[in-house]
Amino acid sequence: MEEVQYLDWNNSIQTLNKAYDAGLFVLIIGPKGTGKTSLVRDFAKSKGINLESINFSLRTRESHLVGTKTLTDGTVSFDEGLLVKSMREGSLLYLDEINSAEADVLLRLDEALDDRRQIALKESNGEVIKAKENWFVIATINPLTHSGTKELPPQLLSRFPVRIRLEYPPEEIELEIVKKHVSGEHDSEITHAIKLANTLRQAAAVEELFYSPSLRETIAFAKLLDGGMSPKEAANFVFGNVYTQWGDIEYQKVSDIITSMFGN
Ligand SMILES: Nc1ncnc2c1ncn2[C@@H]1O[C@H](COP(=O)(O)OP(=O)(O)OP(=O)(O)O)[C@@H](O)[C@H]1O
Numbered sequence: 554m555e556e557v558q559y560l561d562w563n564n565s566i567q568t569l570n571k572a573y574d575a576g577l578f579v580l581i582i583g584p585k586g587t588g589k590t591s592l593v594r595d596f597a598k599s600k601g602i603n604l605e606s607i608n609f610s611l612r613t614r615e616s617h618l619v620g621t622k623t624l625t626d627g628t629v630s631f632d633e634g635l636l637v638k639s640m641r642e643g644s645l646l647y648l649d650e651i652n653s654a655e656a657d658v659l660l661r662l663d664e665a666l667d668d669r670r671q672i673a674l675k676e677s678n679g680e681v682i683k684a685k686e687n688w689f690v691i692a693t694i695n696p697l698t699h700s701g702t703k704e705l706p707p708q709l710l711s712r713f714p715v716r717i718r719l720e721y722p723p724e725e726i727e728l729e730i731v732k733k734h735v736s737g738e739h740d741s742e743i744t745h746a747i748k749l750a751n752t753l754r755q756a757a758a759v760e761e762l763f764y765s766p767s768l769r770e771t772i773a774f775a776k777l778l779d780g781g782m783s784p785k786e787a788a789n790f791v792f793g794n795v796y797t798q799w800g801d802i803e804y805q806k807v808s809d810i811i812t813s814m815f816g817n
């Protein structure tokens with residue numbers, strides 16, 4: 554994947570810097586594809602700190618975080634997980650979609666994230682790991698409307714006292730972001746696609762549609778134009794066809810909007 558510089562349109566980097574200096578952990582809340590991961594990567598890069606990422610799912614186990622005992626050639630050793638590694642190294646730990654983790658996993662995190670910033674490894678003879686001074690943690694959650702997500706328990710929420718909301722950017726800013734990802738000159742078509750995306754996002758927000766396109770879609774649209782595809786065709790591939798998943802009526806609604814914006 555190409556490295557595109559993050560466009561910090563709502564001063565999130567500054568907020569992250571202030572939180573970092575104060576040693577306050579940060580929670581980023583926002584729907585998919587609003588730049589949460591790019592923001593954190595860019596922040597880590599600007600600070601020159603090492604980034605350790607965990608992508609949570611229902612299958613994430615304590616061992617992923619903390620580590621496991623391994624037996625090689627008759628010797629037992631401890632293979633440390635990313636939580637422990639980042640604490641020891643004082644690196645930036647990125648906990649992506651933390652609200653899809655199971656309760657037992659969250660409990661272990663809770664222990665490490667409390668003010669003492671340490672964790673006892675029952676997996677390694679009760680050894681206690683104390684985090685380095687500059688250890689820092691940023692977590693993300695998708696809003697609750699996102700299927701498959703759970704509410705984060707309040708005590709864990711309180712471990713992240715700084716909360717950044719990342720929404721879809723205003724139209725002209727989205728255009729600027731999309732243009733960072735493509736080389737061609739298609740401002741007016743891309744603006745149309747962003748308007749289309751916003752219409753679909755609004756419809757999804759009031760549950761008239763089942764899917765909300767992200768910045769990934771507006772970027773993909775622009776890339777197809779760069780490759781020589783017509784706007785109407787690109788709009789169908791990127792924005793329209795996905796809705797057939799929910800049947801012809803849902804698809805037709807969107808298809809009509811696309812035709813009204815991009816012609817026949
Ligand atoms: N402010 C921005 N500047 C540059 N690129 C951006 C920005 N915001 C989003 N993007 C681009 O949009 C795409 C989606 O961004 P990213 O993966 O960071 O979103 P996310 O919020 O982490 O998504 P998810 O919730 O699905 O993990 C990427 O290609 C990213 O480069």
Ligand SMILES: [Mg+2]
Pocket residue numbers: 589590591649
């Ligand atoms: Mg992400």
